[in-house]
Amino acid sequence: MIVFENVSKFYGEILGVNRINLSISRGITSLVGPNGSGKTTLMNLMCGLLRPTQGSINVLGLTPDQPEKLFHKLGYCSQFDSFPKGITGRDFIQSFLEISGYVRKEAINLTNRALERVNLVEAAKRKVESYSKGMRQRIRLAQAIAHNPEVIILDEPLNGLDPMARAEVIALFRQLSAEGMYLILSSHILHEVDMMSDRVVLINNGYIVADGDTRGVRSEMQEHPLQILIRCDRPSLLAAKVFEQEDIVEARLHKDRRGLFVKTVNPDNFYLFFNKVVLEENLQVESIHPVDDDLDAIYQYLIGSEGS
Protein backbone atom coordinates (compact mmCIF):
# COMPACT_ATOMS: atom_id res chain seq x y z
CA MET A 1 0.00 0.00 0.00
CA ILE A 2 0.94 3.60 -0.53
CA VAL A 3 -0.26 5.63 2.42
CA PHE A 4 -0.46 9.38 2.92
CA GLU A 5 -1.13 10.37 6.51
CA ASN A 6 -2.21 13.93 7.07
CA VAL A 7 0.25 15.20 4.48
CA SER A 8 0.58 18.89 3.77
CA LYS A 9 3.03 20.68 1.56
CA PHE A 10 3.48 24.42 1.47
CA TYR A 11 5.76 26.32 -0.90
CA GLY A 12 6.50 29.19 1.42
CA GLU A 13 3.03 30.55 2.01
CA ILE A 14 1.54 28.90 -1.05
CA LEU A 15 -0.46 25.75 -0.49
CA GLY A 16 0.57 22.70 -2.48
CA VAL A 17 -1.59 20.07 -0.84
CA ASN A 18 -3.29 20.11 2.53
CA ARG A 19 -4.11 17.37 5.03
CA ILE A 20 -4.09 14.55 2.55
CA ASN A 21 -5.13 11.18 3.89
CA LEU A 22 -5.04 8.60 1.18
CA SER A 23 -4.35 4.90 0.76
CA ILE A 24 -3.57 3.62 -2.70
CA SER A 25 -3.78 -0.06 -3.52
CA ARG A 26 -2.76 -2.09 -6.58
CA GLY A 27 -4.21 -1.22 -9.96
CA ILE A 28 -4.58 2.05 -11.80
CA THR A 29 -5.27 5.09 -9.66
CA SER A 30 -5.76 8.36 -11.47
CA LEU A 31 -5.24 11.78 -9.97
CA VAL A 32 -7.55 14.24 -11.64
CA GLY A 33 -7.80 17.97 -11.12
CA PRO A 34 -7.18 21.31 -12.78
CA ASN A 35 -3.71 22.78 -13.26
CA GLY A 36 -2.19 23.74 -9.93
CA SER A 37 -4.57 21.55 -7.96
CA GLY A 38 -1.74 19.55 -6.36
CA LYS A 39 -1.49 16.42 -8.51
CA THR A 40 2.18 16.79 -9.36
CA THR A 41 2.96 17.87 -5.81
CA LEU A 42 1.37 14.67 -4.55
CA MET A 43 3.42 12.60 -7.01
CA ASN A 44 6.65 14.42 -6.20
CA LEU A 45 6.00 13.88 -2.51
CA MET A 46 5.50 10.18 -3.13
CA CYS A 47 8.92 9.81 -4.68
CA GLY A 48 10.85 12.17 -2.45
CA LEU A 49 11.49 14.96 -4.94
CA LEU A 50 9.60 17.08 -2.43
CA ARG A 51 9.44 16.71 1.34
CA PRO A 52 6.14 17.14 3.17
CA THR A 53 5.81 20.15 5.42
CA GLN A 54 3.79 17.94 7.73
CA GLY A 55 2.56 14.35 7.82
CA SER A 56 4.12 11.16 6.56
CA ILE A 57 4.19 9.09 3.41
CA ASN A 58 4.81 5.39 3.19
CA VAL A 59 5.41 3.58 -0.09
CA LEU A 60 5.40 -0.20 0.31
CA GLY A 61 6.89 0.14 3.77
CA LEU A 62 9.52 2.67 2.71
CA THR A 63 9.68 6.39 3.27
CA PRO A 64 10.53 8.64 0.32
CA ASP A 65 13.69 9.90 2.03
CA GLN A 66 15.35 6.54 1.34
CA PRO A 67 15.92 6.86 -2.43
CA GLU A 68 18.51 4.08 -2.41
CA LYS A 69 15.77 1.63 -1.41
CA LEU A 70 12.65 3.28 -2.75
CA PHE A 71 13.67 3.50 -6.39
CA HIS A 72 14.28 -0.21 -6.67
CA LYS A 73 10.52 -0.46 -6.25
CA LEU A 74 9.36 2.76 -7.82
CA GLY A 75 9.62 4.28 -11.29
CA TYR A 76 8.60 7.86 -12.00
CA CYS A 77 7.78 9.31 -15.38
CA SER A 78 7.84 13.01 -14.60
CA GLN A 79 6.32 15.86 -16.52
CA PHE A 80 9.65 17.69 -16.89
CA ASP A 81 10.34 17.66 -20.61
CA SER A 82 14.09 18.06 -20.28
CA PHE A 83 16.93 15.62 -20.82
CA PRO A 84 20.67 15.56 -20.32
CA LYS A 85 22.21 17.27 -23.37
CA GLY A 86 23.29 15.18 -26.32
CA ILE A 87 22.02 11.88 -24.93
CA THR A 88 20.52 9.18 -27.15
CA GLY A 89 17.35 7.34 -26.22
CA ARG A 90 19.27 4.14 -25.53
CA ASP A 91 21.92 5.85 -23.41
CA PHE A 92 19.21 7.65 -21.48
CA ILE A 93 17.78 4.37 -20.25
CA GLN A 94 20.99 2.40 -20.04
CA SER A 95 22.82 5.04 -18.03
CA PHE A 96 19.85 5.22 -15.65
CA LEU A 97 20.07 1.47 -15.13
CA GLU A 98 23.83 1.49 -14.69
CA ILE A 99 23.55 4.30 -12.15
CA SER A 100 20.88 2.19 -10.44
CA GLY A 101 23.57 -0.44 -9.96
CA TYR A 102 22.92 -2.95 -12.73
CA VAL A 103 25.98 -4.39 -14.41
CA ARG A 104 26.31 -3.46 -18.07
CA LYS A 105 25.00 -6.72 -19.53
CA GLU A 106 21.86 -6.60 -17.39
CA ALA A 107 21.42 -2.92 -18.13
CA ILE A 108 21.58 -3.58 -21.88
CA ASN A 109 18.99 -6.38 -21.62
CA LEU A 110 16.64 -4.25 -19.57
CA THR A 111 17.12 -1.31 -21.91
CA ASN A 112 16.19 -3.42 -24.92
CA ARG A 113 13.06 -4.72 -23.26
CA ALA A 114 11.96 -1.28 -22.09
CA LEU A 115 12.47 0.11 -25.58
CA GLU A 116 10.43 -2.73 -27.04
CA ARG A 117 7.62 -2.07 -24.63
CA VAL A 118 7.24 1.52 -25.75
CA ASN A 119 7.99 0.84 -29.43
CA LEU A 120 11.11 2.94 -29.60
CA VAL A 121 13.70 0.37 -30.68
CA GLU A 122 14.28 2.02 -34.06
CA ALA A 123 14.65 5.52 -32.69
CA ALA A 124 16.82 4.54 -29.72
CA LYS A 125 20.07 5.41 -31.49
CA ARG A 126 18.96 8.95 -32.16
CA LYS A 127 19.51 11.84 -29.80
CA VAL A 128 16.52 12.57 -27.60
CA GLU A 129 16.68 16.23 -28.71
CA SER A 130 15.51 15.11 -32.17
CA TYR A 131 12.48 13.23 -30.79
CA SER A 132 8.91 14.41 -31.17
CA LYS A 133 7.00 15.25 -27.99
CA GLY A 134 5.29 11.87 -28.06
CA MET A 135 8.59 10.04 -28.45
CA ARG A 136 10.10 11.98 -25.57
CA GLN A 137 7.09 11.02 -23.50
CA ARG A 138 7.58 7.36 -24.41
CA ILE A 139 11.30 7.35 -23.69
CA ARG A 140 10.58 8.74 -20.21
CA LEU A 141 7.97 6.06 -19.77
CA ALA A 142 10.50 3.43 -20.86
CA GLN A 143 12.91 4.71 -18.24
CA ALA A 144 10.25 4.57 -15.54
CA ILE A 145 9.42 0.92 -16.26
CA ALA A 146 12.88 -0.30 -17.29
CA HIS A 147 13.81 -1.76 -13.90
CA ASN A 148 10.39 -3.38 -13.50
CA PRO A 149 9.30 -1.47 -10.43
CA GLU A 150 6.26 -2.38 -8.39
CA VAL A 151 5.00 1.18 -8.30
CA ILE A 152 4.93 3.38 -11.37
CA ILE A 153 4.06 7.04 -11.10
CA LEU A 154 3.17 8.75 -14.34
CA ASP A 155 2.62 12.48 -14.52
CA GLU A 156 0.46 13.27 -17.57
CA PRO A 157 1.71 10.19 -19.46
CA LEU A 158 -0.71 10.62 -22.36
CA ASN A 159 0.38 14.18 -23.15
CA GLY A 160 1.69 14.59 -26.67
CA LEU A 161 0.86 11.06 -27.78
CA ASP A 162 -1.01 10.50 -31.01
CA PRO A 163 -4.17 8.34 -30.78
CA MET A 164 -2.34 5.19 -31.89
CA ALA A 165 0.48 5.61 -29.37
CA ARG A 166 -2.06 6.56 -26.71
CA ALA A 167 -3.98 3.34 -27.27
CA GLU A 168 -0.75 1.35 -27.04
CA VAL A 169 0.31 3.09 -23.86
CA ILE A 170 -3.11 2.58 -22.27
CA ALA A 171 -2.90 -1.11 -23.20
CA LEU A 172 0.52 -1.23 -21.56
CA PHE A 173 -0.87 0.37 -18.40
CA ARG A 174 -3.66 -2.19 -18.28
CA GLN A 175 -1.18 -4.99 -18.75
CA LEU A 176 1.05 -3.66 -15.96
CA SER A 177 -1.98 -3.26 -13.73
CA ALA A 178 -3.09 -6.82 -14.48
CA GLU A 179 0.37 -7.97 -13.43
CA GLY A 180 -0.33 -6.53 -9.98
CA MET A 181 1.52 -3.27 -10.17
CA TYR A 182 0.56 0.02 -8.62
CA LEU A 183 0.04 2.63 -11.32
CA ILE A 184 -0.59 6.17 -10.22
CA LEU A 185 -1.16 8.60 -13.03
CA SER A 186 -2.46 12.06 -13.66
CA SER A 187 -4.18 13.13 -16.80
CA HIS A 188 -6.40 15.79 -18.28
CA ILE A 189 -7.97 13.41 -20.77
CA LEU A 190 -10.94 12.51 -18.62
CA HIS A 191 -12.68 9.95 -20.78
CA GLU A 192 -9.47 7.93 -21.09
CA VAL A 193 -8.82 8.16 -17.38
CA ASP A 194 -12.38 7.02 -16.85
CA MET A 195 -11.91 4.04 -19.15
CA MET A 196 -8.70 2.73 -17.68
CA SER A 197 -8.76 3.66 -13.99
CA ASP A 198 -9.73 1.37 -11.18
CA ARG A 199 -9.91 4.35 -8.93
CA VAL A 200 -10.06 8.10 -9.34
CA VAL A 201 -8.87 10.74 -6.90
CA LEU A 202 -10.21 14.20 -7.62
CA ILE A 203 -8.06 17.04 -6.31
CA ASN A 204 -8.82 20.71 -6.23
CA ASN A 205 -6.91 23.55 -4.58
CA GLY A 206 -4.72 21.08 -2.72
CA TYR A 207 -7.58 19.09 -1.21
CA ILE A 208 -9.02 15.72 -2.18
CA VAL A 209 -12.62 16.35 -3.13
CA ALA A 210 -13.60 12.80 -4.11
CA ASP A 211 -12.00 9.39 -4.10
CA GLY A 212 -13.17 5.99 -5.33
CA ASP A 213 -14.32 4.29 -8.52
CA THR A 214 -16.27 6.54 -10.87
CA ARG A 215 -19.69 4.99 -10.29
CA GLY A 216 -19.20 4.91 -6.54
CA VAL A 217 -18.25 8.57 -6.46
CA ARG A 218 -21.17 9.47 -8.69
CA SER A 219 -23.70 7.58 -6.60
CA GLU A 220 -22.62 9.51 -3.51
CA MET A 221 -23.29 12.85 -5.18
CA GLN A 222 -26.95 12.99 -4.23
CA GLU A 223 -27.19 16.73 -4.64
CA HIS A 224 -26.75 16.08 -8.36
CA PRO A 225 -29.55 13.71 -9.54
CA LEU A 226 -28.45 11.23 -12.20
CA GLN A 227 -29.58 12.16 -15.70
CA ILE A 228 -30.81 9.35 -17.93
CA LEU A 229 -31.74 9.58 -21.58
CA ILE A 230 -34.21 7.01 -22.92
CA ARG A 231 -35.10 6.62 -26.59
CA CYS A 232 -38.29 4.61 -27.12
CA ASP A 233 -41.48 4.43 -29.20
CA ARG A 234 -43.91 5.87 -26.59
CA PRO A 235 -42.02 8.34 -24.39
CA SER A 236 -45.22 10.17 -23.35
CA LEU A 237 -46.60 7.02 -21.78
CA LEU A 238 -43.30 6.44 -20.04
CA ALA A 239 -43.31 10.06 -18.83
CA ALA A 240 -46.74 9.63 -17.30
CA LYS A 241 -45.62 6.53 -15.44
CA VAL A 242 -42.35 8.11 -14.39
CA PHE A 243 -44.10 10.99 -12.63
CA GLU A 244 -45.71 8.51 -10.29
CA GLN A 245 -42.28 7.77 -8.85
CA GLU A 246 -41.11 9.73 -5.81
CA ASP A 247 -37.43 9.62 -6.69
CA ILE A 248 -37.90 11.41 -9.97
CA VAL A 249 -36.84 15.03 -9.88
CA GLU A 250 -37.49 15.90 -13.48
CA ALA A 251 -38.79 14.26 -16.66
CA ARG A 252 -38.73 16.02 -20.00
CA LEU A 253 -39.84 14.90 -23.45
CA HIS A 254 -37.52 15.35 -26.38
CA LYS A 255 -38.54 17.78 -29.09
CA ASP A 256 -38.79 14.94 -31.60
CA ARG A 257 -41.09 13.10 -29.13
CA ARG A 258 -39.00 9.96 -29.48
CA GLY A 259 -37.12 10.28 -26.23
CA LEU A 260 -37.40 11.07 -22.55
CA PHE A 261 -34.94 12.80 -20.36
CA VAL A 262 -35.16 11.78 -16.66
CA LYS A 263 -33.42 13.03 -13.52
CA THR A 264 -33.53 10.71 -10.51
CA VAL A 265 -31.99 10.67 -7.06
CA ASN A 266 -32.27 6.89 -6.90
CA PRO A 267 -31.04 5.36 -10.16
CA ASP A 268 -31.27 1.74 -8.93
CA ASN A 269 -34.96 2.13 -8.11
CA PHE A 270 -35.57 3.82 -11.41
CA TYR A 271 -33.97 1.02 -13.43
CA LEU A 272 -36.13 -1.59 -11.66
CA PHE A 273 -39.21 0.49 -12.31
CA PHE A 274 -38.25 1.06 -15.93
CA ASN A 275 -37.80 -2.69 -16.59
CA LYS A 276 -41.25 -3.27 -15.15
CA VAL A 277 -42.85 -0.61 -17.39
CA VAL A 278 -41.12 -1.94 -20.48
CA LEU A 279 -42.50 -5.42 -19.84
CA GLU A 280 -45.98 -4.33 -18.86
CA GLU A 281 -46.45 -1.81 -21.68
CA ASN A 282 -44.36 -3.63 -24.24
CA LEU A 283 -42.29 -0.52 -24.93
CA GLN A 284 -39.84 -0.65 -27.84
CA VAL A 285 -36.66 0.74 -26.35
CA GLU A 286 -34.04 2.03 -28.76
CA SER A 287 -31.50 3.07 -26.15
CA ILE A 288 -31.05 4.02 -22.52
CA HIS A 289 -27.97 5.56 -21.06
CA PRO A 290 -27.01 7.77 -18.18
CA VAL A 291 -25.76 11.13 -19.33
CA ASP A 292 -23.71 12.20 -16.33
CA ASP A 293 -22.27 9.23 -14.53
CA ASP A 294 -18.84 9.53 -16.12
CA LEU A 295 -15.73 11.20 -14.82
CA ASP A 296 -16.29 14.23 -17.00
CA ALA A 297 -19.61 14.93 -15.31
CA ILE A 298 -18.24 14.29 -11.84
CA TYR A 299 -15.40 16.64 -12.61
CA GLN A 300 -17.81 19.33 -13.78
CA TYR A 301 -19.97 19.00 -10.67
CA LEU A 302 -17.17 18.88 -8.13
CA ILE A 303 -14.51 21.06 -9.65
CA GLY A 304 -16.15 23.09 -12.37
CA SER A 305 -15.06 23.81 -15.88
CA GLU A 306 -11.71 25.47 -15.18
CA GLY A 307 -9.57 22.40 -15.77
CA SER A 308 -11.54 20.29 -18.17
Place this chain on the structure above:
Amino acid sequence: MSSRVEIYSAEQVKGKMPLALWWRQFQAIFRSEIKKIFLSRKSIMLYIFALNPSLLFIMLNIFNDKKKLIDAQFLNRVFSEVYEGLILRVVIFFGCSWIFINLFRAEINEKSLHYYFLTPVRREVLVVAKYFSGLFTASLLFSITTLFCLFLIYLPRGYESSMQYIFDGPGLNHILSYWGISVLGCVGYGSMFLLLGVFFRNPILPATFLYCWELISFLLPPLLKKLTIIHYLQSLTPIKLSEGPYAIVAEPVSAWVAVPSLFLLTAVVLTVACLKVRKMEISYSNE
Protein backbone atom coordinates in the same frame (compact mmCIF):
# COMPACT_ATOMS: atom_id res chain seq x y z
CA MET B 1 5.15 -4.31 -26.98
CA SER B 2 6.62 -7.30 -25.27
CA SER B 3 5.20 -9.11 -22.31
CA ARG B 4 6.36 -8.43 -18.83
CA VAL B 5 9.88 -9.51 -18.29
CA GLU B 6 11.00 -11.25 -15.21
CA ILE B 7 13.94 -9.20 -14.35
CA TYR B 8 16.86 -8.92 -12.09
CA SER B 9 15.01 -7.78 -9.07
CA ALA B 10 16.19 -5.13 -6.76
CA GLU B 11 16.98 -7.80 -4.19
CA GLN B 12 19.55 -9.34 -6.53
CA VAL B 13 21.37 -6.07 -6.64
CA LYS B 14 20.81 -5.31 -3.00
CA GLY B 15 21.99 -8.78 -1.98
CA LYS B 16 25.53 -7.90 -2.90
CA MET B 17 27.81 -5.91 -0.66
CA PRO B 18 26.65 -2.31 -0.57
CA LEU B 19 30.22 -1.22 -1.18
CA ALA B 20 30.28 -3.08 -4.48
CA LEU B 21 26.97 -1.53 -5.44
CA TRP B 22 28.14 1.95 -4.46
CA TRP B 23 31.33 1.44 -6.43
CA ARG B 24 29.35 0.44 -9.54
CA GLN B 25 27.06 3.43 -9.10
CA PHE B 26 30.05 5.70 -8.53
CA GLN B 27 31.63 4.49 -11.76
CA ALA B 28 28.42 4.94 -13.75
CA ILE B 29 27.92 8.50 -12.48
CA PHE B 30 31.60 9.27 -12.98
CA ARG B 31 31.50 8.11 -16.62
CA SER B 32 28.33 10.02 -17.30
CA GLU B 33 29.68 13.23 -15.75
CA ILE B 34 33.04 12.98 -17.51
CA LYS B 35 31.20 12.73 -20.83
CA LYS B 36 29.11 15.77 -19.94
CA ILE B 37 32.08 17.89 -18.88
CA PHE B 38 34.52 16.92 -21.61
CA LEU B 39 32.18 16.66 -24.55
CA SER B 40 29.92 19.65 -24.06
CA ARG B 41 30.33 22.61 -26.40
CA LYS B 42 30.87 24.93 -23.47
CA SER B 43 34.00 22.98 -22.57
CA ILE B 44 35.82 24.44 -25.57
CA MET B 45 35.92 27.75 -23.71
CA LEU B 46 37.42 25.95 -20.74
CA TYR B 47 40.12 24.38 -22.90
CA ILE B 48 41.00 27.75 -24.39
CA PHE B 49 41.06 29.28 -20.92
CA ALA B 50 43.38 26.53 -19.68
CA LEU B 51 45.71 27.13 -22.63
CA ASN B 52 46.14 30.84 -21.89
CA PRO B 53 49.27 30.63 -19.71
CA SER B 54 50.97 28.52 -22.35
CA LEU B 55 50.48 31.32 -24.85
CA LEU B 56 52.20 33.65 -22.44
CA PHE B 57 55.22 31.37 -22.24
CA ILE B 58 55.31 30.98 -26.02
CA MET B 59 55.38 34.78 -26.30
CA LEU B 60 58.14 34.86 -23.70
CA ASN B 61 60.18 32.42 -25.77
CA ILE B 62 59.66 34.41 -28.92
CA PHE B 63 60.18 37.93 -27.69
CA ASN B 64 62.53 37.70 -24.72
CA ASP B 65 66.29 38.07 -24.65
CA LYS B 66 67.82 34.65 -25.50
CA LYS B 67 70.50 35.05 -22.84
CA LYS B 68 67.93 35.46 -20.14
CA LEU B 69 66.05 32.42 -21.33
CA ILE B 70 68.88 30.11 -20.29
CA ASP B 71 69.30 31.73 -16.90
CA ALA B 72 67.74 29.18 -14.53
CA GLN B 73 67.24 31.66 -11.69
CA PHE B 74 65.46 34.15 -13.96
CA LEU B 75 63.27 31.46 -15.48
CA ASN B 76 62.32 29.94 -12.15
CA ARG B 77 61.35 33.32 -10.85
CA VAL B 78 59.29 34.13 -13.96
CA PHE B 79 57.58 30.79 -13.84
CA SER B 80 56.86 31.11 -10.15
CA GLU B 81 55.31 34.53 -10.64
CA VAL B 82 53.23 33.44 -13.60
CA TYR B 83 52.22 30.27 -11.79
CA GLU B 84 51.03 32.00 -8.64
CA GLY B 85 49.59 35.06 -10.33
CA LEU B 86 47.97 33.51 -13.36
CA ILE B 87 47.81 29.73 -13.28
CA LEU B 88 46.86 29.23 -9.65
CA ARG B 89 44.88 32.38 -8.84
CA VAL B 90 43.13 32.78 -12.19
CA VAL B 91 43.16 29.69 -14.37
CA ILE B 92 42.75 27.04 -11.70
CA PHE B 93 40.45 29.17 -9.55
CA PHE B 94 38.05 30.16 -12.32
CA GLY B 95 38.39 26.87 -14.17
CA CYS B 96 37.41 25.01 -11.01
CA SER B 97 34.57 27.44 -10.41
CA TRP B 98 33.17 26.67 -13.87
CA ILE B 99 33.57 22.91 -13.56
CA PHE B 100 32.46 22.36 -9.98
CA ILE B 101 29.66 24.91 -9.67
CA ASN B 102 28.05 23.42 -12.76
CA LEU B 103 28.12 19.87 -11.41
CA PHE B 104 24.79 20.55 -9.69
CA ARG B 105 23.81 24.05 -10.72
CA ALA B 106 23.85 23.39 -14.48
CA GLU B 107 21.62 20.36 -14.01
CA ILE B 108 19.21 22.36 -11.92
CA ASN B 109 19.15 25.08 -14.58
CA GLU B 110 18.66 22.51 -17.35
CA LYS B 111 16.00 20.72 -15.29
CA SER B 112 17.70 17.35 -15.48
CA LEU B 113 18.90 16.80 -11.91
CA HIS B 114 15.77 14.84 -11.05
CA TYR B 115 16.95 11.95 -13.23
CA TYR B 116 19.71 11.31 -10.71
CA PHE B 117 17.32 11.77 -7.82
CA LEU B 118 14.98 9.16 -9.28
CA THR B 119 17.59 6.41 -9.23
CA PRO B 120 18.19 4.10 -6.27
CA VAL B 121 21.49 5.75 -5.49
CA ARG B 122 22.48 7.24 -2.18
CA ARG B 123 22.74 10.96 -2.67
CA GLU B 124 26.08 10.90 -0.87
CA VAL B 125 27.39 8.59 -3.60
CA LEU B 126 26.07 11.05 -6.17
CA VAL B 127 27.88 13.99 -4.54
CA VAL B 128 31.15 12.11 -4.21
CA ALA B 129 30.99 10.72 -7.75
CA LYS B 130 30.21 14.13 -9.20
CA TYR B 131 33.03 15.68 -7.17
CA PHE B 132 35.57 13.13 -8.35
CA SER B 133 34.49 13.50 -11.97
CA GLY B 134 35.04 17.24 -11.63
CA LEU B 135 38.33 16.66 -9.84
CA PHE B 136 39.52 14.27 -12.55
CA THR B 137 38.67 16.75 -15.28
CA ALA B 138 40.13 19.76 -13.51
CA SER B 139 43.27 17.94 -12.40
CA LEU B 140 43.90 16.55 -15.86
CA LEU B 141 43.31 19.86 -17.58
CA PHE B 142 45.30 22.03 -15.19
CA SER B 143 48.06 19.48 -14.78
CA ILE B 144 48.51 19.64 -18.54
CA THR B 145 48.54 23.44 -18.32
CA THR B 146 51.15 23.40 -15.56
CA LEU B 147 53.37 20.76 -17.14
CA PHE B 148 53.13 22.28 -20.61
CA CYS B 149 54.12 25.67 -19.23
CA LEU B 150 57.09 24.08 -17.47
CA PHE B 151 58.02 22.38 -20.71
CA LEU B 152 57.88 25.70 -22.50
CA ILE B 153 60.05 27.40 -19.92
CA TYR B 154 62.70 24.67 -20.15
CA LEU B 155 62.54 24.56 -23.94
CA PRO B 156 65.09 27.31 -24.76
CA ARG B 157 67.75 25.61 -22.65
CA GLY B 158 67.89 22.65 -24.97
CA TYR B 159 67.42 18.96 -24.27
CA GLU B 160 70.67 18.12 -22.48
CA SER B 161 70.75 21.13 -20.26
CA SER B 162 67.12 20.66 -19.34
CA MET B 163 67.58 17.00 -18.50
CA GLN B 164 70.54 17.85 -16.36
CA TYR B 165 68.54 20.54 -14.57
CA ILE B 166 65.62 18.17 -14.03
CA PHE B 167 67.42 15.06 -12.90
CA ASP B 168 70.65 16.40 -11.40
CA GLY B 169 69.30 19.74 -10.19
CA PRO B 170 66.13 21.01 -8.52
CA GLY B 171 64.05 20.65 -11.72
CA LEU B 172 62.22 17.44 -10.81
CA ASN B 173 61.35 18.76 -7.38
CA HIS B 174 59.94 21.92 -9.00
CA ILE B 175 57.93 19.97 -11.55
CA LEU B 176 56.43 17.66 -8.94
CA SER B 177 55.73 20.53 -6.56
CA TYR B 178 53.91 22.67 -9.12
CA TRP B 179 52.00 19.71 -10.47
CA GLY B 180 51.03 18.70 -6.91
CA ILE B 181 49.94 22.26 -6.09
CA SER B 182 47.76 22.33 -9.21
CA VAL B 183 46.06 19.09 -8.21
CA LEU B 184 45.66 20.23 -4.60
CA GLY B 185 44.24 23.53 -5.86
CA CYS B 186 41.61 21.54 -7.75
CA VAL B 187 40.93 19.44 -4.64
CA GLY B 188 40.40 22.45 -2.37
CA TYR B 189 38.74 24.92 -4.70
CA GLY B 190 36.70 22.17 -6.30
CA SER B 191 35.05 21.20 -3.05
CA MET B 192 34.29 24.82 -2.21
CA PHE B 193 32.72 25.49 -5.60
CA LEU B 194 30.69 22.31 -5.49
CA LEU B 195 29.30 23.50 -2.18
CA LEU B 196 28.46 26.92 -3.61
CA GLY B 197 26.69 25.28 -6.55
CA VAL B 198 24.60 23.23 -4.16
CA PHE B 199 23.73 26.03 -1.75
CA PHE B 200 23.23 29.09 -3.92
CA ARG B 201 20.88 29.74 -6.82
CA ASN B 202 23.31 32.37 -8.03
CA PRO B 203 26.75 31.21 -6.92
CA ILE B 204 28.57 34.06 -8.69
CA LEU B 205 28.35 36.38 -5.69
CA PRO B 206 29.72 33.93 -3.13
CA ALA B 207 32.35 32.83 -5.66
CA THR B 208 33.41 36.46 -6.06
CA PHE B 209 33.60 36.78 -2.30
CA LEU B 210 35.78 33.69 -2.17
CA TYR B 211 38.01 35.12 -4.90
CA CYS B 212 38.44 38.38 -3.01
CA TRP B 213 39.10 36.53 0.22
CA GLU B 214 41.83 34.51 -1.45
CA LEU B 215 43.18 37.60 -3.19
CA ILE B 216 43.64 39.60 0.01
CA SER B 217 45.07 36.69 1.93
CA PHE B 218 48.49 38.43 1.96
CA LEU B 219 46.93 41.25 3.97
CA LEU B 220 45.29 38.98 6.51
CA PRO B 221 46.72 38.28 9.93
CA PRO B 222 48.32 34.85 10.31
CA LEU B 223 45.28 33.34 12.03
CA LEU B 224 42.92 34.35 9.20
CA LYS B 225 45.44 33.28 6.58
CA LYS B 226 44.81 29.77 7.80
CA LEU B 227 41.25 30.14 6.57
CA THR B 228 42.37 30.61 2.98
CA ILE B 229 43.23 27.84 0.57
CA ILE B 230 45.92 29.88 -1.14
CA HIS B 231 47.93 30.05 2.09
CA TYR B 232 48.39 26.28 2.12
CA LEU B 233 49.09 26.13 -1.61
CA GLN B 234 51.65 28.94 -1.44
CA SER B 235 53.36 27.17 1.41
CA LEU B 236 54.09 24.31 -0.96
CA THR B 237 55.66 26.35 -3.76
CA PRO B 238 59.38 25.61 -4.20
CA ILE B 239 60.23 29.27 -4.79
CA LYS B 240 58.85 31.75 -2.29
CA LEU B 241 57.90 35.13 -3.68
CA SER B 242 57.61 38.40 -1.89
CA GLU B 243 53.99 39.43 -1.46
CA GLY B 244 54.77 43.13 -1.48
CA PRO B 245 55.43 45.84 1.08
CA TYR B 246 51.99 45.70 2.70
CA ALA B 247 51.89 41.96 3.14
CA ILE B 248 51.60 40.54 6.63
CA VAL B 249 54.16 37.83 6.65
CA ALA B 250 53.23 34.50 8.16
CA GLU B 251 55.28 31.39 8.56
CA PRO B 252 54.48 28.99 5.70
CA VAL B 253 53.08 25.70 6.89
CA SER B 254 54.95 22.52 6.18
CA ALA B 255 53.77 20.08 3.52
CA TRP B 256 52.84 17.69 6.34
CA VAL B 257 50.33 20.24 7.58
CA ALA B 258 49.30 21.85 4.30
CA VAL B 259 48.33 18.69 2.42
CA PRO B 260 46.29 17.03 5.18
CA SER B 261 44.67 20.40 5.96
CA LEU B 262 43.44 20.68 2.37
CA PHE B 263 42.15 17.13 2.42
CA LEU B 264 40.46 17.74 5.76
CA LEU B 265 38.83 20.90 4.45
CA THR B 266 37.63 19.00 1.40
CA ALA B 267 36.22 16.19 3.53
CA VAL B 268 34.33 18.65 5.73
CA VAL B 269 33.00 20.62 2.78
CA LEU B 270 31.89 17.47 0.97
CA THR B 271 30.15 16.23 4.10
CA VAL B 272 28.19 19.48 4.30
CA ALA B 273 27.35 19.21 0.59
CA CYS B 274 26.16 15.62 1.10
CA LEU B 275 23.89 16.67 3.96
CA LYS B 276 22.44 19.45 1.83
CA VAL B 277 21.90 17.22 -1.21
CA ARG B 278 20.37 14.51 0.99
CA LYS B 279 17.62 16.98 1.93
CA MET B 280 17.43 18.68 -1.45
CA GLU B 281 14.05 19.01 -3.15
CA ILE B 282 13.42 19.37 -6.84
CA SER B 283 11.27 22.37 -7.55
CA TYR B 284 12.62 23.84 -10.75
CA SER B 285 9.97 26.53 -10.89
CA ASN B 286 11.47 28.07 -7.77
CA GLU B 287 14.95 28.21 -9.28
